[in-house]
C-alpha cells in the first residue's frame with residue numbers, strides 16, 4: 001500500500017494500520033517534520049481518534065484546554081460567550097511529532113515529492129492535502145483545489161492572553177482570534193485580500209493586518225505589536241471541490257485531499273484524523289472492497305456537510321453589508337444563552 005503524504009492524515013493512517021497485515025510505503029516530500037506552526041483545535045471526535053492510536057495522554061500533556069471563549073465585536077465586547085472543556089488546542093508541530101511517534105518501524109519511508117503515482121500498488125491513499133496529486137490524477141482536472149478570496153494570517157507570541165480577551169473578534173469583513181497556546185498566545189486573522197494566491201509576502205500581509213485591525217480592542221493591538229514576520233504565517237485559503245465519493249477502484253482520498261474546507265469551524269485536521277482512523281480500522285478488519293465501501297458510506301456525507309457549513313460560517317464571519325444585522329442577532333442569541341444559564345443556576 002502507498003500513502004502519498006505524511007501530514008496529519010497520512011501519519012495517522014500509517015499509525016493505525018496493522019503492521020502484520022500490510023506492507024506500507026509512506027511518501028512525504030518534506031525531509032523533516034516542521035518546527036514551527038500555530039495551534040489546531042481538537043474537538044471530541046478527533047480526541048477519540050487519537051485515543052484509538054493510543055496517544056490521548058500525550059495529546060493532553062502537549063495540549064492546552066480551550067475552556068472558554070466568546071464572539072466579540074471589534075471593541076472586545078462579548079456578543080456571545082461559550083464555556084466548556086471539551087476542546088484541546090495543540091501546536092501543529094507537536095501533533096505531527098506525536099502522530100509520527102506512532103508509525104511502526106515496519107513502514108517504509110520515502111522522502112520526495114510524488115508526481116507520478118505508483119502503478120501497481122494494492123491501494124493508493126491520497127493523503128496529500130488540498131493540492132492533492134492523487135485527486136487530480138484520478139478525479140480529473142476539474143477536481144483541482146479552488147482559491148477563496150480570503151487570506152489567513154496567524155502566529156504565536158509569548159505570554160498567555162487574559163481570559164476576558166480570548167475569543168474571536170468579528171468586524172465588518174474581517175475576523176481576529178486569540179487563544180492560549182501553552183505559554184503563549186495563538187492568534188489568527190482572516191480577511192479578503194488580493195495577496196497570493198500562491199506565495200504570500202509575509203511582511204506585507206502583517207502590515208495589512210496591522211492596518212486593518214488598527215481600530216480594534218487593545219488586546220488585538222497588543223498581539224499585533226508583538227508579532228514579527230518571523231513568527232507569522234500567511235496563506236491564501238484554498239478549498240477542495242465537492243466530491244460524491246472518496247474512492248475510485250483501488251484509490252482512496254483522506255483528509256484535505258478529500259474535503260479541504262475553510263478553517264472557520266476548526267475541523268479540517270480533526271476530520272483528517274477521523275478519516276484516517278476510520279479507513280485504517282475498516283482495512284484492518286475487512287476485505288479491500290468492503291473496507292472502501294464502508295469508508296465512503298461513513299465519511300463522505302458528514303465531511304461534505306462540514307465543508308459547506310464551514311464556508312457558510314466563513315461568509316457570516318466575514319459579512320460586510322449584513323454585519324449590523326448579524327451582530328444584533330448574535331447579541332440576542334448571547335442574551336438567551338446567558339438567561340438560560342442563569343435560570344439553570346437558580347433552579348440548582
Ligand SMILES: Cc1cc2nc3c(=O)[nH]c(=O)nc-3n(C[C@H](O)[C@H](O)[C@H](O)COP(=O)(O)OP(=O)(O)OC[C@H]3O[C@@H](n4cnc5c(N)ncnc54)[C@H](O)[C@@H]3O)c2cc1C
Pocket residue numbers: 004005006007008009010027028029030039040041042112113114115127128129130131132133152154237254255256257263266267268269270271272
Ligand atoms: C489557517 C488555518 C487554520 C486551521 N485551523 C484548524 C483547526 O483549528 N483545527 C482543525 O481541525 N483544522 C484546522 N485547519 C485545517 C488543517 O490544517 C487541515 O485540515 C489539515 O492540515 C489536513 O491534514 P492533511 O494531512 O489532510 O493535509 P496536510 O496537512 O496538507 O498534509 C499533506 C502532506 O502531504 C505532503 N504532500 C503533499 N503533496 C505531496 C506529494 N505530491 N508528494 C509527497 N508528499 C506530498 C505535504 O508535504 C504534507 O505533509 C486549519 C487550516 C488553516 C489553513
